[in-house]
Amino acid sequence: MDNQMERETEVGETWAREEEIVRDLRSVLGEKLLEAEIPTKRRVFVKVAEGAHREAISMLVDSGVWHLSTISGVDTGDGFEVVYHIFDHNRGVEVNIKSPVPRDNPEIQTITDLIPGSSIYEREIMDLLGIRFPGHPNPRRVILPEDWPPDQYPLRKDWKPEQLTKASRRYAEIPTKPGQVILQVGPQHPALKEPINFEVVVEGEVVVDFIPHIEYNHRGVEKAFEERTYLQGIYLAERICGICGHSHTTVFVEAVEQLADVRAPPRGRFIRTIVAEMERIHSHILWLGVAMHLIGWDTMLMYSWRDREVIMDLLELVSGNRVNYAMNTLGGVRRDIRNDQIHKIRKGLDILEKRTLEYRDICLKEDTLMKRALGVGIVKPELAKKMCAVGPLIRSSGVKTDVRYDDPSVGCYEELSGHWSVVTSDLCDIVGRVLVRVDEVLESIKMLRWMLDNLPNGPIREKVPKKIPEGEAVARYEAPRGEVIHYIRSNGTDKPDRVKVRAPTWGNYSAIFESMKGLYIADIPINFGSIDPCMACASRTTFVDVSHSKPKKWTWTMEQLVEYGIRWYENRGYKR
Amino acid sequence: MAWPGALIPEALRTLFKEKATVLYPFERIERAEGYRGKWSLDLDACIGCGTCQRVCPSFAIEMVETDKTKTGKKPVMRLDHCCFCAQCAESCPVDAITLTKEYELAAPEKEKLLVE
Amino acid sequence: MGIISRLVKWSRVKSPWILHFNSGGCNGCDIEIIAALTPRFDVERFGILLKGTPRHADVIIASGPVTRQTQARLRRIYDQVPEPKFVMVVGSCGASGEVFKGCYNCLGGIDSTIPVDMYVPGCPPPPEAIIDGVVKLLAKVGGEESG
Numbered sequence: 150m151d152n153q154m155e156r157e158t159e160v161g162e163t164w165a166r167e168e169e170i171v172r173d174l175r176s177v178l179g180e181k182l183l184e185a186e187i188p189t190k191r192r193v194f195v196k197v198a199e200g201a202h203r204e205a206i207s208m209l210v211d212s213g214v215w216h217l218s219t220i221s222g223v224d225t226g227d228g229f230e231v232v233y234h235i236f237d238h239n240r241g242v243e244v245n246i247k248s249p250v251p252r253d254n255p256e257i258q259t260i261t262d263l264i265p266g267s268s269i270y271e272r273e274i275m276d277l278l279g280i281r282f283p284g285h286p287n288p289r290r291v292i293l294p295e296d297w298p299p300d301q302y303p304l305r306k307d308w309k310p311e312q313l314t315k316a317s318r319r320y321a322e323i324p325t326k327p328g329q330v331i332l333q334v335g336p337q338h339p340a341l342k343e344p345i346n347f348e349v350v351v352e353g354e355v356v357v358d359f360i361p362h363i364e365y366n367h368r369g370v371e372k373a374f375e376e377r378t379y380l381q382g383i384y385l386a387e388r389i390c391g392i393c394g395h396s397h398t399t400v401f402v403e404a405v406e407q408l409a410d411v412r413a414p415p416r417g418r419f420i421r422t423i424v425a426e427m428e429r430i431h432s433h434i435l436w437l438g439v440a441m442h443l444i445g446w447d448t449m450l451m452y453s454w455r456d457r458e459v460i461m462d463l464l465e466l467v468s469g470n471r472v473n474y475a476m477n478t479l480g481g482v483r484r485d486i487r488n489d490q491i492h493k494i495r496k497g498l499d500i501l502e503k504r505t506l507e508y509r510d511i512c513l514k515e516d517t518l519m520k521r522a523l524g525v526g527i528v529k530p531e532l533a534k535k536m537c538a539v540g541p542l543i544r545s546s547g548v549k550t551d552v553r554y555d556d557p558s559v560g561c562y563e564e565l566s567g568h569w570s571v572v573t574s575d576l577c578d579i580v581g582r583v584l585v586r587v588d589e590v591l592e593s594i595k596m597l598r599w600m601l602d603n604l605p606n607g608p609i610r611e612k613v614p615k616k617i618p619e620g621e622a623v624a625r626y627e628a629p630r631g632e633v634i635h636y637i638r639s640n641g642t643d644k645p646d647r648v649k650v651r652a653p654t655w656g657n658y659s660a661i662f663e664s665m666k667g668l669y670i671a672d673i674p675i676n677f678g679s680i681d682p683c684m685a686c687a688s689r690t691t692f693v694d695v696s697h698s699k700p701k702k703w704t705w706t707m708e709q710l711v712e713y714g715i716r717w718y719e720n721r722g723y724k725r
Numbered sequence: 726m727a728w729p730g731a732l733i734p735e736a737l738r739t740l741f742k743e744k745a746t747v748l749y750p751f752e753r754i755e756r757a758e759g760y761r762g763k764w765s766l767d768l769d770a771c772i773g774c775g776t777c778q779r780v781c782p783s784f785a786i787e788m789v790e791t792d793k794t795k796t797g798k799k800p801v802m803r804l805d806h807c808c809f810c811a812q813c814a815e816s817c818p819v820d821a822i823t824l825t826k827e828y829e830l831a832a833p834e835k836e837k838l839l840v841e
Numbered sequence: 842m843g844i845i846s847r848l849v850k851w852s853r854v855k856s857p858w859i860l861h862f863n864s865g866g867c868n869g870c871d872i873e874i875i876a877a878l879t880p881r882f883d884v885e886r887f888g889i890l891l892k893g894t895p896r897h898a899d900v901i902i903a904s905g906p907v908t909r910q911t912q913a914r915l916r917r918i919y920d921q922v923p924e925p926k927f928v929m930v931v932g933s934c935g936a937s938g939e940v941f942k943g944c945y946n947c948l949g950g951i952d953s954t955i956p957v958d959m960y961v962p963g964c965p966p967p968p969e970a971i972i973d974g975v976v977k978l979l980a981k982v983g984g985e986e987s988g
Contacts, residue, residue: 294946310943365911367910376943384782385782385940390867391866391965394867394869435872454879469759470809471873472869472872475761516728516729747881750973754969782940784942803937805937805962806942807939828969829969833958833960835936838936
């Protein structure tokens with residue numbers, strides 16, 4: 150609340166908050182602050198000397214900053230650069246701290262003691278660029294496949310796919326105590342989504358430790374961006390995720406527009422945001438159906454997906470396809486919205502609002518959901534902030550943070566501020582996440598009605614040159630699952646130099662895996678599903694049971710895990 | 726207060742409404758105007774400039790020899806590579822490419838998915 | 842045993858059970874496959890059931906450009922499905938890699954690992970196109986035996 154009041158009074162002064170941050174950093178670092186740049190509103194880029202990044206980050210952490218968006222590793226040709234993207238909620242500014250790393254000895258001190266949520270980002274850079282982080286608590290492989298040779302780093306500029314030699318297949322050994330059972334949940338399961346593998350250490354029924362393997366969906370998209378033009382890159386960005394593809398293209402296109410110093414015209418930005426909010430509605434209703442299926446309540450899956458068809462028809466009307474809308478292009482949007490389409494959208498929104506209110510009512514009354522989800526998978530606000538969680542996960546822990554509210558630089562969210570409110574819940578468990586998502590659908594419907602009433606006239610796109618001038622840009626947006634951030638570096642040609650993509654589920658892993666400890670095996674699917682995971686991962690869960698005298702190991706598919714959960718609760722008297 | 730079967734009143738209400746299923750293939754849903762389906766080329770308008778090949782994000786278009794265009798080349802498209810983004814239709818300087826509403830494109834061999 | 846084998850072929854064509862596997866795609870096609878089970882499209886009218894285990898399935902519906910990590914698992918699942926089995930690929934990236942061509946971790950389509958009987962192009966194909974693909978596959982199966 151105070152943030153918004155502050156921002157409204159500062160609309161006249163453009164760079165006051167950003168300059169304050171640069172002054173504070175300079176007073177702490179002195180000579181070690183090599184460069185500082187403020188290319189646009191709410192963005193600060195500073196370059197610090199080797200080894201000085203820890204001082205800069207501890208100064209920010211001490212002043213109350215907790216959110217690390219991501220860490221990017223860049224191969225600049227003569228060396229490496231590690232860029233820390235940190236969001237300061239108090240001032241609403243994204244601070245990007247660049248630290249050089251020498252090529253012959255690629256090492257940089259870890260920051261996991263300052264911000265524990267940085268652990269998974271540092272592991273990703275270890276895998277892809279080969280930079281070491283001495284002091285990291287868990288330097289294991291996280292994203293490349295298990296049979297990738299150990300000395301090949303794909304994101305280095307001098308690496309080519311032809312260099313890849315076949316290494317022997319090595320499955321990572323899990324140290325087990327006597328009586329431990331490892332349960333494998335295989336990469337193939339019928340209920341949906343992607344392959345992912347968990348190794349779960351169990352004592353009887355209770356989960357003691359949880360080790361995920363999330364490398365099944367790694368396709369090498371970041372390297373592919375460097376070989377395609379910006380225009381071709383839009384369609385590649387859209388297929389990073391099929392459910393929130395529009396969010397990825399929005400962020401990519403906004404970052405390129407920042408680099409080219411072009412702003413899309415107002416009607417184009419409004420249409421971009423209209424499609425984005427419609428995507429949010431479709432994604433949340435999809436999640437509702439799937440999460441209820443994971444509990445065993447299949448009826449809700451069928452009813453909610455029947456109503457989801459209303460929004461899918463509207464999206465097909467506006468964009469030409471049910472999924473992969475391809476509305477965004479460099480400089481604006483490709484298609485306009487006609488008045489008869491607006492009329493149909495309004496009718497569809499009325500139907501959806503009525504149905505969503507009914508679902509909200511039903512969910513709170515349904516005994517199955519309450520027994521299985523109330524008090525399960527608790528993520529306290531301190532843990533969520535420590536692990537840099539994003540999206541409905543952190544909002545269901547009572548923390549009021551939303552990129553559309555804190556950093557409205559994308560689309561028409563600046564014009565929208567004041568006409569909608571951030572949805573939070575104090576329950577901190579799975580029921581809280583259900584309520585947050587259902588209420589966000591209602592907020593989106595409110596926003597859509599305002600945008601359709603106030604749609605400005607005018608052109609829908611601006612011209613953007615083919616060759617983008619040299620520079621770097623960061624764009625952030627609140628996708629249905631959380632914060633999406635793209636960091637793009639350009640070098641004056643028509644192909645980007647480096648594109649770093651951090652999807653929202655990546656940011657939620659650390660928090661949710663911490664919350665798994667202490668749960669029953671039966672609750673694993675719904676707890677993991679409550680972050681709305683969007684990764685093509687085949688879940689393979691390996692269970693390790695520590696309570697028997699001889700180590701027992703077994704593998705289950707996700708469907709077997711879901712069936713087990715349903716049977717477990719039925720045996721205790723809860724009917725489906 | 727929570728009780729099991731909270732969806733039953735809703736289920737009973739829908740018992741007497743019309744069914745939600747569209748009996749494909751006997752009934753079909755009308756696709757929206759501007760749907761991005763199968764690629765089609767107007768050979769009389771094509772000038773063989775090659776812009777469509779350059780902008781395609783999935784490298785699905787190939788220019789082959791022909792004698793019907795000014796430059797002696799015309800595009801052919803492989804549907805198993807196409808991502809249905811309509812960038813070729815947008816970039817074409819003479820509007821020779823359109824995306825139709827056809828979406829039933831299943832085929833047992835990849836060779837059958839070549840469109841000229 | 843002509844009449845028995847004809848009876849078996851008839852029942853196989855009338856209600857195939859499917860297994861779905863995503864080999865690393867964006868999930869667009871997987872969401873459309875699940876939408877095919879929901880009330881508006883309802884493939885269960887044709888007797889099609891989505892099964893969890895490969896041992897019960899007749900048709901594998903696969904999507905996604907095969908990533909290195911999933912290649913061995915896909916092959917293993919294919920081997921676990923009992924004969925006669927059919928494979929249908931949904932989506933253009935399963936057919937050829939599509940936008941992911943050239944990515945270092947993608948191997949260029951499902952037919953790099955297992956033999957394929959039907960391709961359904963689209964990005965993603967709407968659920969009606971998936972039903973159309975299954976119907977064409979059944980017509981092909983009913984016409985001849987294939988392994």
